[in-house]
Amino acid sequence: xxxxxxxxxxxxxxxxxxxxxxxxxxxxxxxxxxxxxxxxxxxxxxxxxxxxxxxxxxxxxxxxxxxxxxxxxxxxxxxxxxxxxxxxxxxxxxxxxxxxxxxxxxxxxxxxxxxxxxxxxxxxxxxxxxxxxxxxxxxxxxxxxxxxxxxxxxxxxxxxxxxxxxxxxxxxxxxxxxxxxxxxxxxxxxxxxxxxxxxxxxxxxxxxxxxxxxxxxxxxxxxxxxxxxxxxxxxxxxxxxxxxxxxxxxxxxxxxxxxxxxxxxxxxxxxxxxxxxxxxxxxxxxxxxxxxxxxxxxxxxxxxxxxxxxxxxxxxxxxxxxxxxxxxxxxxxxxxxxxxxxxxxxxxxxxxxxxxxxxxxxxxxxxxxxxxxxxxxxxxxxxxxxxxxxxxxxxxxxxxxxxxxxxxxxxxxxxxxxxxxxxxxxxxxxxxxxxxxxxxxxxxxxxxxxxxxxxxxxxxxxxxxxxxxxxxxxxxxxxxxxxxxxxxxxxxxxxxxxxxxxxxxx
Numbered sequence: 001x002x003x004x005x006x007x008x009x010x011x012x013x014x015x016x017x018x019x020x021x022x023x024x025x026x027x028x029x030x031x032x033x034x035x036x037x038x039x040x041x042x043x044x045x046x047x048x049x050x051x052x053x054x055x056x057x058x059x060x061x062x063x064x065x066x067x068x069x070x071x072x073x074x075x076x077x078x079x080x081x082x083x084x085x086x087x088x089x090x091x092x093x094x095x096x097x098x099x100x101x102x103x104x105x106x107x108x109x110x111x112x113x114x115x116x117x118x119x120x121x122x123x124x125x126x127x128x129x130x131x132x133x134x135x136x137x138x139x140x141x142x143x144x145x146x147x148x149x150x151x152x153x154x155x156x157x158x159x160x161x162x163x164x165x166x167x168x169x170x171x172x173x174x175x176x177x178x179x180x181x182x183x184x185x186x187x188x189x190x191x192x193x194x195x196x197x198x199x200x201x202x203x204x205x206x207x208x209x210x211x212x213x214x215x216x217x218x219x220x221x222x223x224x225x226x227x228x229x230x231x232x233x234x235x236x237x238x239x240x241x242x243x244x245x246x247x248x249x250x251x252x253x254x255x256x257x258x259x260x261x262x263x264x265x266x267x268x269x270x271x272x273x274x275x276x277x278x279x280x281x282x283x284x285x286x287x288x289x290x291x292x293x294x295x296x297x298x299x300x301x302x303x304x305x306x307x308x309x310x311x312x313x314x315x316x317x318x319x320x321x322x323x324x325x326x327x328x329x330x331x332x333x334x335x336x337x338x339x340x341x342x343x344x345x346x347x348x349x350x351x352x353x354x355x356x357x358x359x360x361x362x363x364x365x366x367x368x369x370x371x372x373x374x375x376x377x378x379x380x381x382x383x384x385x386x387x388x389x390x391x392x393x394x395x396x397x398x399x400x401x402x403x404x405x406x407x408x409x410x411x412x413x414x415x416x417x418x419x420x421x422x423x424x425x426x427x428x429x430x431x432x433x434x435x436x437x438x439x440x441x442x443x444x445x446x447x448x449x450x451x452x453x454x455x456x457x458x459x460x461x462x463x464x465x466x467x468x469x470x471x472x473x474x475x476x477x478x479x480x481x482x483x484x485x486x487x488x489x490x491x492x493x494x495x496x497x498x499x500x501x502x503x504x505x506x
Contacts, residue, residue, distance in 0.1 A: 022085055029087050029392040036089065036389055037071045038080040046082025057219045057481050061374065061402075068092070068400060074409050078389055087395040089380075092403055094410075094433040096386045100397045101376070101433070101441035105384050107131075109443075110377035110396050114231050115222045118240055119214050119247040120302035123446070127379075135446065137286070138304065141193065141279040142446045147453055148351050150192040154454055155348035157188045157201075158461040162345060164201055165466075171496055174471075178317035178491040181458065182208030185313040188454055189305060194280040195264065196257045210249060211310050215482055217243050251298020254305065258284055258297065279304075308447055311483050316455045317491040319367050322417050323459075324468035324493045329419060333360050334463050343498065345465040354456050362419040364455055368437040370417065371485045372401045376439055401436055402485070410434045417474055466495040 039047050050067060051060050068090060072079040077092030091097050100106045108127040116125050123134040140146060161184045169175050186200040186207050200207060217239060221227045227234040234240045261280040279301075287297045323330035336359045341347050349357075376399040384391040391397055406414040410430055411421060420426060438445035462468075470493045478488040 025394060026085060026087075029395060032383070032390050032392045033080050033087070033089070033395075036078055036080040037073075039067065039071070041082040044084065046084050046086070048083060050081070057223055058479070060223060061481070064400075065403065068403055072403070076388070077407075078386075087392065088398050089391045089395055090398045090400060092400060092407065094404070094431040096389075097399055097404070097436070098433045098440070099386055100378065100384060100391070100399070101436075101439065101443070103384055105382045106378040106380055106397055107442060108379045108381065110379050111231070112222055112377060115218050115234065116303070117299075118221075118235060118243045119218060119250075119299075120306070121299050122301055122303040124303040124307060131443075134300075137282050138279070138446055140277070141282070142448075142450055144351070144449065146277065147192070147450055150188075151351065151354075151453075151457065152348055153191050154188050154457045155461065157184055157191070158458050159346055160184075160201060161458075162461065162465050165495060169495065172494050174492050174494055176490040177320055177468075177493050177495075178313060179208070181317045181320075182310065182313040184458065185309040185316070185454065189309040189312075190257060192450075193278060193305075193308070194257045194261055195278050196260050196280070198253070198257065205249070205253075207250070207253075208310055208313060210246060211306050212482060212486075214243055214246050217246075219481055247302065248295075248298075250302045250305065251295055254298045254301050255294040258287070304447075307445070307483065308450060311447075312451050312454050314371070314482065314484050314486060315364070315368060315451065316458050318371050318487065319363060319455065319459050320462065320468055321470060321472065321487070321491045321493060322367060322474070323363070323463070324470040325472065325474050326417060327469070329363060329417075330463070330467065333363060333459070334467075336360060337460050337464050341460065341464065343464055345461045349457060349460055354453065354460075357456055357460065359419070360456055360459060361452070362422040364452060364459075365422045365435075365437075366417060366419045368484075369405045369411075369421065369435060371487075372405055372437045373439075373484050374402050374481060375400050376436070399436075404434065404436065407434070465498065467498055468493045468495055470494065 039050060041047050042049065051063055067081065068079060072090055072092050075093070078096065079090040079092075081088055081090070091100060109125065113125050123131065123138050126134055161180060164183075165180060168180075180201075183200040183204060187198060190196055190198045221234050221237070221239050221243070227237050227239055235244075258280055261278070262284050283297065283301055286292070286300070290296075292300070323333060336357060337343075340353050340356050341349055378397045378399075380391050380393060380395050380397055382393045384397070405411070408414045412418070412426070413421065433440055438448045438451075472489055472492060476489075479485045480488045
């Protein structure tokens with residue numbers, strides 16, 4: 001009995017100590033941020049009631065944007081609110097954003113990202129030394145030296161995609177082009193990073209649709225009661241188990257591909273020429289060194305695989321859709337391709353030719369401005385001085401890319417598709433760090449070069465083969481959450497084969 005009383009006393013003491021520590025921190029944080037505007041918080045609840053009766057993540061984001069527009073005004077563009085005991089500082093000023101993203105005090109991603117660990121625990125979600133090690137291992141595989149030798153295979157897969165579209169889709173038939181492009185991006189990613197063709201364009205395992213479902217469930221787990229209160233509980237909840245179960249498809253695929261690569265490498269060591277510098281080879285070495293299970297191997301690579309395939313499919317599909325909406329921009333892209341490559345879609349671009357596609361580059365950047373990741377969230381390990389303001393230790397810095405990329409004080413046509421935003425003279429007018437589709441600083445997205453290279457090759461080839469149109473209107477589009485914003489109506493287009501100029505003497 002005495003032992004039980006002592007145990008209870010110790011537990012109560014720990015709870016009291018934590019509550020007192022939290023109260024001391026909250027008083028200090030409130031004092032430090034007294035000059036930052038925001039809605040008045042309630043005791044214990046903070047500003048949670050601002051999001052009461054929110055049924056979907058998109059709903060919650062709309063309410064958040066309303067708060068942002070009310071309080072986050074120029075020139076400071078800063079806002080605070082409390083999610084229970086959690087203090088969140090919203091940043092919309094490019095100068096403040098630069099300070100935070102370059103600070104060693106804000107290198108770690110927020111605890112919300114832990115909810116993605118049920119699916120993956122790789123470079124995009126890890127923190128601290130684990131992240132440093134994973135990023136260091138990944139860096140060699142996202143350079144020009146690694147990507148340029150893959151250009152021919154990227155283009156060969158694009159030609160295969162064209163044949164798939166010709167076989168499956170009638171001319172003038174409305175279809176969701178993203179369902180086809182997603183299969184292409186999985187194939188090119190595995191060929192270039194794993195040295196293995198998974199033939200998603202032939203098999204159609206539904207990998208992209210499965211990933212979208214896993215992300216949807218993960219966001220739901222982050223934002224609904226009671227899973228949002230405790231990650232350990234979320235892991236064992238029905239929702240958490242469902243996410244883990246669906247994610248095993250990716251883990252098993254990655255493991256099987258690595259086993260195939262390993263067998264190939266063993267043959268290469270016996271005299272068959274093989275590429276020894278692929279991402280897969282690094283994973284194999286890591287797995288053998290650390291004696292990882294197939295689940296651990298799969299989870300360590302899933303976020304990189306999906307960022308390199310799903311994100312690229314979303315970008316490319318949206319470019320095709322918006323070019324279908326705006327025939328004048330589609331024609332400008334097409335004329336640029338004719339000038340650089342001619343009208344034959346089976347001609348593969350070189351690295352130098354890709355660099356000459358300036359109009360297509362502007363279109364790419366404008367699409368990513370509009371369809372960016374919704375936000376960047378960082379833990380603040382120590383006070384960060386913003387001059388007039390201070391972000392206190394143990395709070396959360398929240399950068400709303402959606403609002404930054406639509407700020408009317410920065411962009412001349414904030415709510416329109418306007419590729420001329422990226423003319424040199426327009427870029428010169430904007431403050432630094434007003435455009436951050438791939439984040440910035442030490443934790444920027446490592447795959448920028450890969451994404452733009454694959455997208456350019458894909459769009460270049462498709463535009464030389466087809467013209468596209470659509471009945472969708474830009475101003476009528478609605479959005480849903482994914483890694484980037486996705487279009488709720490789907491990427492619905494029609495394809496019309498172009499009439500090629502006959503080759504002289506043919």
